[in-house]
Amino acid sequence: MNRRILVWLVATVALLFARITGAEAQTKVPRIGYLGAFTPSASAPLIDAFRQGLQELQYVEGRNTLIDYRWAEGTPKRFPVLIGELIDLRVDVIVTQSNAAVAALQRATRTIPIVVAGMGDPVASGFVVSLARPGGNITGLSNQAEDYAGKWLELLGEAVPKISRVAVIAISQAASHHSYWTQIQTAAQALRIALQRQDVTVPDEIEHAFASLIRGHPQGLIVLPHAVTIERRTQIAVLATKYRLPSIYPFSLFVTAGGLMSYGTNLAGLHRRAATYVDKILKGAKPADLPVEQPTKFELIINLKAAKQIGLTIPPNVLARADKVIK
Numbered sequence: 655m656n657r658r659i660l661v662w663l664v665a666t667v668a669l670l671f672a673r674i675t676g677a678e679a680q681t682k683v684p685r686i687g688y689l690g691a692f693t694p695s696a697s698a699p700l701i702d703a704f705r706q707g708l709q710e711l712q713y714v715e716g717r718n719t720l721i722d723y724r725w726a727e728g729t730p731k732r733f734p735v736l737i738g739e740l741i742d743l744r745v746d747v748i749v750t751q752s753n754a755a756v757a758a759l760q761r762a763t764r765t766i767p768i769v770v771a772g773m774g775d776p777v778a779s780g781f782v783v784s785l786a787r788p789g790g791n792i793t794g795l796s797n798q799a800e801d802y803a804g805k806w807l808e809l810l811g812e813a814v815p816k817i818s819r820v821a822v823i824a825i826s827q828a829a830s831h832h833s834y835w836t837q838i839q840t841a842a843q844a845l846r847i848a849l850q851r852q853d854v855t856v857p858d859e860i861e862h863a864f865a866s867l868i869r870g871h872p873q874g875l876i877v878l879p880h881a882v883t884i885e886r887r888t889q890i891a892v893l894a895t896k897y898r899l900p901s902i903y904p905f906s907l908f909v910t911a912g913g914l915m916s917y918g919t920n921l922a923g924l925h926r927r928a929a930t931y932v933d934k935i936l937k938g939a940k941p942a943d944l945p946v947e948q949p950t951k952f953e954l955i956i957n958l959k960a961a962k963q964i965g966l967t968i969p970p971n972v973l974a975r976a977d978k979v980i981k
Contacts, residue, residue: 683720684713684936687745687766689736689759690725691752691881697725699907700751703922704771707929726755728857728885730827733758741766747935749928751921752881753830756781760792767935770794771928772921774830774879776946785946793941794931795924796948797879797904802917803834804841806902809917809954810874811845812972814900819848821872821899823863823890825880826853834878860886864893872899879904879918887911891960898964906955909980914960919949953977 688704690697701723705715713719722743724736737759740748747767750756759768760781768791776782776796783789785796811817822838824831835851842849852867854860860882867875875894877883883890884907891912894901903909903916931944957980961968973979 683718684747685720685722685743685745686932687740687743687748688721688723689733689740689748689750689755690723691728691730691750691755692725692885693727694723694725696728696885696887696907699922700771700925704749704925704929707926708932711929711933713929713933726881728882730754730758730881734762737762747932749932751925752884753779753781753828754881756792760790764791766791767941768792768794769928769931769935769941772797772919772924774798775833778833779830782946785948787942788944788946789942791941793944793946795927796946797919797921797924798949801837802952803837803878805917806876806904807838807841807845807847809915809972810876810900810902811847813902813915813956813968814874814966815969817847817873817900819850819870819872820874820876821850821852821867821870822876822878823852823854823867823883824878825882826855828878828880831878831880838876854882857882857886860889861893864897868897868899875899875901877901877903877908877913884908887913895960895963900961900964900966906953906978909955909957909960912957912960914957914964914966916953916955918952920951920953924949956980 715721722740722745724740726732733755741763747769749769751771753774756770756773772795774797781792850867850870850872852863854863877890887908888911901914903913904918905921906916909916934944954976955978956968956976
């Protein structure tokens with residue numbers, strides 16, 4: 655074959671290949687993995703907010719974006735298998751919420767970008783080097799719950815005057831709960847309130863935990879944030895009503911499930927904001943360089959229906975401070 659023709663053929667094939675691969679790169683559909691700590695139904699408000707955030711940035715699920723969901727259903731020990739499935743799918747980024755999920759992801763991969771829609775104390779938990787410069791493959795938003803754990807006790811004391819003994823439901827294996835517990839203890843000393851801690855390991859222990867803590871005759875209850883407590887929030891609210899326990903929770907999800915009060919960040923809002931991190935990462939940004947965002951607004955939600963069920967009258971000064979009152 656004529657050398658000139660051969661060179662022309664090679665050049666033509668190379669050009670065609672470049673155009674084809676270039677076109678494929680331009681039409682590549684982003685693949686997002688979502689690792690849910692709860693069930694799909696329990697997470698519905700959060701997923702709706704995340705999808706809304708994506709749509710505002712022109713990512714439409716099923717049209718130009720794929721989202722692969724995996725659900726732990728309140729059982730953290732399922733995380734390793736679910737994470738393995740997402741890794742095998744070669745997702746471009748993984749979105750999650752809950753420290754237990756982040757810890758499992760950190761053990762599984764140091765390369766796939768991870769966006770967290772609400773994590774507690776990311777520096778102390780070892781997820782990031784600093785809030786300004788995460789330094790690894792994890793970034794996102796902090797729920798900053800450890801900074802206002804003592805506030806839960808203060809608000810409970812204001813809602814239930816003369817309260818003297820409060821129970822706290824914690825998850826024994828949750829490292830962040832040590833920080834919450836320390837903050838609550840400090841507030842309890844100042845308010846002269848006795849504390850009773852009740853640890854839970856798995857979701858099925860919730861009912862037994864209530865039967866055990868009620869023997870200490872608490873006058874109020876604080877439920878700490880965790881995949882287990884959020885997944886079982888309706889059950890917890892029902893039991894709190896059954897035992898006529900005024901209770902305060904970290905997120906509004908508990909109140910809409912029948913709980914009395916909540917004070918904290920808006921989880922749905924954090925999920926909506928998480929979409930902006932996904933967008934930046936898909937456009938080439940590195941998680942190590944994306945600062946962890948801290949919440950600027952905390953909301954107090956009060957459920958008057960729940961108050962009526964346990965025979966509690968919320969003082970007017972507390973109601974006046976509520977961001978939302980469910981009647």
